[in-house]
Amino acid sequence: MKLKNLFLSLFASAVLINLAACDNDDAPIEGLTVSNFPVQDGSVSTRFMRTIVADELLGINYTWLDFNPSSNAFISVNWTITHDRGTTLPPNLHSGTQGAFKNLIDGNADLILTTRRSSEEETAYARQKGISLIETPIAKDAFIFLVNEGNPVPSLTAQQIQGIYTGEFRDWSEIGGTNQQIVPYYIGEAHYPDVCERMESLVMDGQAMLDPSELAIDEINYGTRLFCWSVRDNAAGIIYGFLGDYNLLLDNAKQGIKVLNVNGIEPNRENIENGTYPFVTEIYAVIRADEAPDSMTRKVYDKLVNDGQAIIEASRYIPY
Numbered sequence: 001m002k003l004k005n006l007f008l009s010l011f012a013s014a015v016l017i018n019l020a021a022c023d024n025d026d027a028p029i030e031g032l033t034v035s036n037f038p039v040q041d042g043s044v045s046t047r048f049m050r051t052i053v054a055d056e057l058l059g060i061n062y063t064w065l066d067f068n069p070s071s072n073a074f075i076s077v078n079w080t081i082t083h084d085r086g087t088t089l090p091p092n093l094h095s096g097t098q099g100a101f102k103n104l105i106d107g108n109a110d111l112i113l114t115t116r117r118s119s120e121e122e123t124a125y126a127r128q129k130g131i132s133l134i135e136t137p138i139a140k141d142a143f144i145f146l147v148n149e150g151n152p153v154p155s156l157t158a159q160q161i162q163g164i165y166t167g168e169f170r171d172w173s174e175i176g177g178t179n180q181q182i183v184p185y186y187i188g189e190a191h192y193p194d195v196c197e198r199m200e201s202l203v204m205d206g207q208a209m210l211d212p213s214e215l216a217i218d219e220i221n222y223g224t225r226l227f228c229w230s231v232r233d234n235a236a237g238i239i240y241g242f243l244g245d246y247n248l249l250l251d252n253a254k255q256g257i258k259v260l261n262v263n264g265i266e267p268n269r270e271n272i273e274n275g276t277y278p279f280v281t282e283i284y285a286v287i288r289a290d291e292a293p294d295s296m297t298r299k300v301y302d303k304l305v306n307d308g309q310a311i312i313e314a315s316r317y318i319p320y
Contacts, residue, residue, distance in 0.1 A: 029057060029299045037090035038110035038297040041100035043194045045242050046113040046283060047092075049139070049315035051081050053113075054090050056311045057300060061087070066250055077253035096193050098122070104286060105131050110297040112286045115141070115194050115242070116201075132289040136305050139283035139317035142243040142267040143198050145260045146228045148235045153177045155261035158203070158278055164238060165199075165209045172236065185230050185239035186215035192227075195241050202279055203240070232256035242281070243267055244317055272318055283317060 037058065040050045055062045065082050083089065095103055101122040103109035106129070117135050118126070126133055145161060147153065153176050156164075163169040164184050173179040186209075187195045200209070209215070216230065216237065228246065231237035232255070246259070259267060262278050271277040285305060291298045304311065309319040 034088050034090050036296050038300050039091045040111050041093035041095050041103050041109035042113035043097045043115040045245055050092050050113055052315045079248045105129055114284050133286055134289050135284050135286045137282040137320045138285045138304050139312045139320055140272050141281045142272050143202055143279035143281055144243045144267050145240050146231050147238050147258050148231050149256045149258045150235050155264050157263050162207055166207055167210050180236045183216050183234055183237040185237055186217050199240055228257055
């Protein structure tokens with residue numbers, strides 16, 4: 001009987017230890033406060049993710065709202081994040097990918113979330129400053145192409161998309177559509193540098209795009225979330241951007257717009273996770289390699305890399 005009781009006692013202790021370990025995985029970071037939270041920066045498209053990282057780890061209440069309070073003529077079309085009145089938030093810079101890498105290297109930011117790894121130029125700048133970086137993918141996104149809902153083309157190959165933007169294909173009838181001239185919309189560095197970079201590196205793969213003078217540019221709108229309305233209003237148009245941005249549009253704002261398959265593959269979660277969709281992109285968490293192991297920056301980074309799935313899901317991205 002004593003042996004049985006001892007076994008039961010040891011078993012119960014083991015269960016409690018395992019439960020404690022599981023609870024510890026989900027526990028907030030001890031000692032983390034608004035005042036000592038790492039200064040974040042990053043790509044334009046990670047702005048909401050950075051907000052949610054801080055909110056989730058600090059236990060700050062936040063709400064997804066279905067309208068843009070800073071809107072001009074475009075209201076009730078996209079999600080945004082709001083906080084209770086008077087809420088104090090930690091620093092969250094919005095410098096874009098290149099600016100974020102520079103701020104991290106220069107010590108003006110502690111943790112950045114970017115849509116790519118550091119470039120050769122940024123790596124050289126870090127080396128010049130005696131800094132090395134740790135870059136880890138934590139989430140997945142996709143680069144997508146949008147057309148008017150009435151466009152009969154369901155899918156394009158990667159080569160056809162390249163051909164549209166090099167000028168090889170000028171009419172939709174050449175690639176399975178109706179007889180009308182293709183209107184390729186262009187998002188330049190000034191409008192949305194992260195989208196511009198990924199289009200050139202991920203999709204064009206070194207091929208030169210048409211001169212901007214031969215492409216359509218809507219100077220009123222910027223970024224995928226608003227720029228995609230160009231194709232809503234133009235039956236011959238095509239435009240590109242991040243799926244994560246497009247998903248922030250409400251259903252009513254997506255009316256008249258269609259997401260193309262690429263190589264016959266839909267950019268859905270399954271195809272993004274398994275890598276069959278050809279234009280999968282990653283979100284990276286990046287810190288300086290000399291960050292102290294016991295610093296709050298390192299602890300937040302470790303949390304995102306090792307146990308950040310819930311935060312990533314809350315940010316409406318796909319965990320890596």
